[in-house]
């Protein structure tokens with residue numbers, strides 16, 4: 001049920017993001033979801049792509065510092081309070097959310113949200129118990 | 144002139160004096176320092192082979208690595224029971240370089256510094272503010288004891304706390320300021336900003352050293368503080384500050400030749416060069432008991448001048464240090480080697496760290512920025528962890544070097560490599 005996220009170190013200088021998307025585009029890799037966390041000096045780009053293993057390879061070859069991180073892709077009801085249900089369940093169980101971000105496209109009527117948590121296995125079983133839908137990696141990459 | 148009989152001794156006579164002292168030093172290290180005895184044996188040399196002053200060339204060189212290899216007290220030529228003080232400088236890989244002094248050594252050093260303060264126009268009745276760091280660094284205590292020896296009143300304020308420096312300078316009537324030239328410029332600027340008039344105040348001279356500076360900085364200091372600015376040179380391995388000092392002519396620093404024999408060598412061949420040639424400065428100490436060194440290679444590049452000085456002193460003069468034969472940097476008066484930064488990165492588990500030291504001067508203070516290429520091992524998808532890494536590096540560097548550095552994480556291959564070897568230093572300071 002885990003989804004592989006590509007994390008890339010980026011300096012805050014112009015053109016780096018463009019270069020990176022070019023590298024992925026040339027390798028025929030699509031970006032499904034993306035978020036950037038940045039400080040005044042550097043940023044961390046997080047990506048869900050169509051082919052994580054290949055993305056890792058081509059980005060490394062292009063000289064980026066890249067890693068693969070396991071995350072969870074959760075279906076959140078596209079209605080008021082939809083996200084709150086998931087957050088509350090995780091909070092009650094004492095599971096710390098490092099960060100989260102939304103997918104560019106929806107899979108259905110529901111929104112898709114990526115969660116990065118420390119205790120990923122605990123989170124998965126908790127979400128299952130609460131009948132919250134979690135997507136499989138291969139389904140996410142295909143979106 | 145504090146010691147005219149020595150400072151203006153005819154050179155022939157001076158050389159005789161030096162040779163006598165040199166012979167004693169050679170005997171002393173041969174008998175007491177196994178490192179030197181072995182060096183002599185390797186060369187098939189005995190102390191008695193020293194027949195004339197020129198035989199200095201026969202003696203082995205000493206390099207900084209020898210000090211490290213014999214850490215902490217292996218090169219001491221006096222029993223520890225005779226040592227009354229030690230000083231140390233931060234090491235290139237964690238261990239510092241240690242030097243020791245007997246009471247006679249401290250007395251001699253104080254005499255030298257007394258001479259230096261007198262060269263800057265100081266004497267009894269002067270108020271000397273010592274704003275060099277006190278502690279393991281030789282700057283503070285060196286100037287302190289020498290100024291006291293001369294009979295001046297010392298303000299042992301040490302470095303930092305600019306507000307208090309300026310307050311005491313005004314209230315206590317400081318006449319001579321001792322610190323790094325960049326800190327003096329900073330003090331001048333702060334004084335201006337706070338409406339403190341130093342130019343018409345009592346301060347008349349500055350004894351500045353422990354870092355490279357320039358004639359432009361001299362002009363700025365003399366104008367900004369209303370003083371005459373003197374250059375002082377030294378290194379802890381040889382003694383500390385006072386190895387050489389400028390006279391009122393400000394045309395090079397007179398080397399205290401009754402304590403040290405200077406040479407200029409070709410850094411590549413080790414060959415001794417004549418006066419006037421540019422090369423690496425080498426010193427042999429000829430009075431020290433606890434920590435005598437033969438032909439110590441300073442890595443500083445300079446020129447020696449033998450021409451008689453207008454001040455009447457016969458001691459040879461060395462020009463301002465023009466550079467280094469190694470990659471040492473002096474930042475805010477602290478010696479910094481890139482390898483020290485490397486050791487910090489190795490300690491956090493990097494096997495082949497890529498880094499760059501970028502030094503700049505903003506206002507009058509040096510800034511050190513350490514660029515570190517983010518490897519996969521260091522990298523994390525969480526901002527918090529990378530910020531923790533920056534903090535840890537900053538902390539480790541500060542505790543090893545005693546100066547703060549800004550850490551800048553950069554992408555791989557950002558730091559230029561030349562012929563496979565990475566460039567480690569960019570010095571943007573224009574002195």
Ligand SMILES: [Zn+2]
Pocket residue numbers: 390391392397452453454455456
């Ligand atoms: Zn002179």
